[in-house]
Amino acid sequence: MLHALRSILSIATVCIPGLAAADAGDPLRGQQLFSRCSGCHSVQPETKSAPSLNGVVGRKAGSVEGYAYSTALSNSGIIWTEDALDNYLAGPAKAVRGTRMTLSVPRDQDRADIIAYLKSLGGQ
Numbered sequence: 862m863l864h865a866l867r868s869i870l871s872i873a874t875v876c877i878p879g880l881a882a883a884d885a886g887d888p889l890r891g892q893q894l895f896s897r898c899s900g901c902h903s904v905q906p907e908t909k910s911a912p913s914l915n916g917v918v919g920r921k922a923g924s925v926e927g928y929a930y931s932t933a934l935s936n937s938g939i940i941w942t943e944d945a946l947d948n949y950l951a952g953p954a955k956a957v958r959g960t961r962m963t964l965s966v967p968r969d970q971d972r973a974d975i976i977a978y979l980k981s982l983g984g985q
């Protein structure tokens with residue numbers, strides 16, 4: 862039984878990218894982890910030293926009105942799907958060469974939780 866379950870899980874892992882590395886995100890844990898981001902980002906529609914992440918999920922990259930983004934991010938053409946966020950947070954400079962955001966979130970589960978939290982704030 863356990864063996865069967867393991868096979869099903871490993872098949873699911875192979876077939877559903879994005880679920881491969883981490884369990885479904887926990888928004889409450891994500892909210893705590895957001896303390897790593899909140900020095901620069903607000904989740905209210907206000908701009909700190911970095912653009913607001915209010916409703917970021919589904920938003921076009923570089924689209925907060927009045928924020929002076931790097932050309933790299935403005936021209937990236939990225940839509941912040943969960944996968945795109947995961948990729949960016951894992952290594953911003955690698956995902957968007959020339960972006961001014963330097964902080965990365967190396968642990969898969971931490972990214973999943975932070976993204977679940979961002980999703981819980983609304984957006985598309």
Ligand code: HEC
Nearest residue numbers: 897898901911912922923924925930931934960961962964
């Ligand atoms: C030291 C300041 C700083 C920290 C800490 C930081 N960021 Fe950023 N972030 C930025 C800056 C600056 C930009 C704009 C980058 C650009 O213009 O290239 C940005 C951009 C972003 C964007 C793109 C927003 C958009 O409107 O396109 C996302 C998403 C993001 N950060 C998520 C996060 C998350 C999640 C964390 C915490 C894990 C985090 N950031 C931590 C400075 C920071």
